Amino acid sequence: MNVFEQLRKEYITNGIHLQDLLPDPMAQFDLWFKEAIEKCPVDWVETNAMTLSTTDGQEVSSRTVLLKGCENHRFLFFTNYDSEKGRQLTERPTAALLFYWPWLDRQVRISGSVERTSRDVSEEYFHTRSRGSQIGACISAQSIELASREVLDQQVKDFEAEIGDREIPLPENWGGFALQPQRFEFWQGRLNRLHDRFQYTCDVADDQIWQQWPDWSIARLYP
Ligand SMILES: Cc1cc2nc3c(=O)[nH]c(=O)nc-3n(C[C@H](O)[C@H](O)[C@H](O)COP(=O)(O)O)c2cc1C
Known part of the structure; x- marks a missing residue:
């Protein structure tokens, strides 16, 4: 048996139900994030670690960064603006975030558009x-x-x-990015790979979402 065959885990949870989900995906994220912190089994695990995916238009690249705030419906993280991700986000301001909290059998996917935070926000965090x-x-x-x-x-x-x-x-080339979400997916692992997945989408054009937090529709997806 090779190592992959030995790695088998069943997800034994009661799943999630449409009626339990909050209409606002940011509030739903907040709820899950707090549960992930409360139930985190060991203190060296960083609940706020997330996979950030960016693209240069041809290739996609991913790496871990730390979520450093959720403000005004936006996800904040900090980095070097001249790094690979910094350059990609500047040229193509779109990205995806992924959280995996194995101790809860949960995953959250978020994607949307990105812009640099103000210098004041970067300054405050840097210090x-x-x-x-x-x-x-x-x-x-x-x-x-x-x-x-x-x-x-x-x-x-x-x-x-x-x-x-x-x-x-604060260095000129260092600071924050804020991701304005346009799609969320909440995933709860269940038995026999028949997981629960709920996707939140909104009907607002990219340039308008920055002005007003929209209403969201929720759809269940096949696992
Ligand atoms: C747990 C963890 C947290 C990290 N947090 C950050 C972060 O908040 N900001 C950052 O720039 N890099 C962070 N890194 C390093 C990035 O994963 C990556 O190596 C670095 O930013 C360079 O990425 P790039 O070349 O794609 O721009 C973190 C790495 C790990 C493993």
Whole structure:
């Protein structure tokens, strides 16, 4: 038996029902997110870790980032604007987010359009980070080839020597993105792979959704 054949898990939950879902998908996300935090079995698991997928128009790429806020119906995360994802999101401002909470047999998919947060929002978040993480953001040319670990360590030392005890300014190329959701899917694992899936969609054109939070329709999908 190969390793994949050994990896079999049944999802034994009572599922989710249409009547239990909140009409507002952001409120539904909030509910599930809080349950995921409350029921998280170990403290090293980051409930706010999500897979972020972006595209350059030809290829799609995915990586993990941390959700750092849900404000004004938007999902916030922070990164280097010159990184691969930063460049892709700037050129093609559309993305997908994926949360998988295995301890609840739940998955949430969210997709929508993206824009940079204001400099004030980035500034405020940047200064909540540890000093070490602020330095990391300043010196890391994220996603560009690095000659060796020593080069990076030396850059940190040089930066520390230069900045001393002064406040570290937010780098020009670092900050937040906000994803405005246009589609959600809530997935609850069930026995025999007959899972429950509910998709929320809205009928508002891309450019209008930013002005007003819309009404949503909910549809059950085949598993
Ligand atoms: C648990 C976890 C959390 C992460 N959080 C972030 C984050 O919030 N922002 C970020 O830029 N990179 C984060 N990373 C690193 C990214 O996954 C990725 O390696 C990096 O951003 C470069 O991606 P890119 O080359 O596609 O732009 C995280 C990685 C892991 C494993």
